[in-house]
Amino acid sequence: MSIVQRLSLLPVVILLLLTLGCAEQSEEQGKDKPHVRGMITDFEEExxxxxxxxxxxxxxxxxxxxxxxxxxxxxxxxxxxxxxSLDETLVGRSAEVWINGVIAQSYPPQTKAVKMVIH
Structure with missing residues (x-):
């Protein structure tokens, strides 16, 4: 492979490295931001x-x-x-929730938390 061919690949390699670096950064940022945030309004004991x-x-x-x-x-x-576990004493408090990405297509939607912070 000639030097000209190698140099022509350099921008492609740099672009690939930049893309991979940005993907990791946005994935890490997504882990910090809760998927659901709001007030707990009800509790279903069953x-x-x-x-x-x-x-x-x-x-x-x-x-x-x-x-x-x-x-x-x-x-x-x-x-x-x-x-x-979750109980009725949490109603009225605010919460931040991180989920595993699976959301049941019901109304209202249902999902499982991997992390929940109650304020």
């Missing part, structure tokens, strides 16, 4: 779910969303990690 009135579009359409905890979910209440 399913162990809370209904959150999603106010911001963080990956899930705004509107109500039923949230339950996944098996290994991290639940943080008042700044402390807790080992309890």
């Amino acid at each position: 399913r162990g779910q809370v209904l959150i009135e999603n106010k911001e579009d963080g990956g899930v359409d705004p509107g109500p969303v039923w949230i339950s905890l996944s098996k290994d979910a991290e639940l943080i209440v008042g700044g402390e990690i807790v080992a309890v």
Whole structure:
């Protein structure tokens, strides 16, 4: 391969490296931003779910969303990690939720949290 051919590949290689670097950065930023954020308005005891009135579009359409905890979910209440499940005492509090990406196409939608922070 001649030097001219090698130099012509240089911009392609640089562009590829830049693209990969930007993809990693935006993926890391997405992990920091909650997918659902809003007020807990209801609790369903039978399913162990809370209904959150999603106010911001963080990956899930705004509107109500039923949230339950996944098996290994991290639940943080008042700044402390807790080992309890969701209950009716959380109604009226604000929450931030990170999900695994799977959302049931129901109304309201339903999903499982991998991390939930209750304020």
